[in-house]
Amino acid sequence: MTKRLILTRHAKSSWDDPTMSDHDRPLNDRGKAAAADLGEWLASRGYIPDEVLCSDALRTRKTWSGIAPALPGTPVLVLKPALYHAGPDVMLAVLRHATSDTVMMIGHNPGIAEFAQRIVATPPTNPAFLRYPTGATLVASFQIDSWKDVDWHMGSTRDFIVPREFSG
Numbered sequence: 001m002t003k004r005l006i007l008t009r010h011a012k013s014s015w016d017d018p019t020m021s022d023h024d025r026p027l028n029d030r031g032k033a034a035a036a037d038l039g040e041w042l043a044s045r046g047y048i049p050d051e052v053l054c055s056d057a058l059r060t061r062k063t064w065s066g067i068a069p070a071l072p073g074t075p076v077l078v079l080k081p082a083l084y085h086a087g088p089d090v091m092l093a094v095l096r097h098a099t100s101d102t103v104m105m106i107g108h109n110p111g112i113a114e115f116a117q118r119i120v121a122t123p124p125t126n127p128a129f130l131r132y133p134t135g136a137t138l139v140a141s142f143q144i145d146s147w148k149d150v151d152w153h154m155g156s157t158r159d160f161i162v163p164r165e166f167s168g
Helices: 029-045 058-070 088-095 111-119
Strands: 002-009 051-054 076-079 102-107 137-143 156-161
Touching: 002 111, 029 058, 029 137, 029 156, 051 058, 058 102, 088 102, 088 111, 102 111
Parallel strands: 002 102, 051 076, 051 102
Antiparallel strands: 002 137, 137 156
């Protein structure tokens, strides 16, 4: 059986209020536009999540809110506080509890960049992959029956994009 992971770093966030906690930072205008573009890109390629595992930070939730309107159906949104600035091992543990065939995970750097590098057998050739900038999205497939069986280097890279590529 095939499982699919859509791995997204939150879109560009605002630093306008230096007194605001990191957890509560919203998206800036560029981030809002990028999230909407990402939703259209995912829909145009048929990358439709059944389940969304999302950090509970405001910027990750707003990234999902920007993506969701372009997608058909209503994926199950599961807020996961453990994904807030999670390292790759925590991210893998969260993914192992997923229950749907196509799962989207929305998180933060630096953990998401390392997770992305470790989860696929062969990384995409895009030079932005290693730094995993805001809005970066990897799509990978796995030949497993259950997410409980997922492990490092098992994923096959299917696609990768960064928001800067939408306008170009």
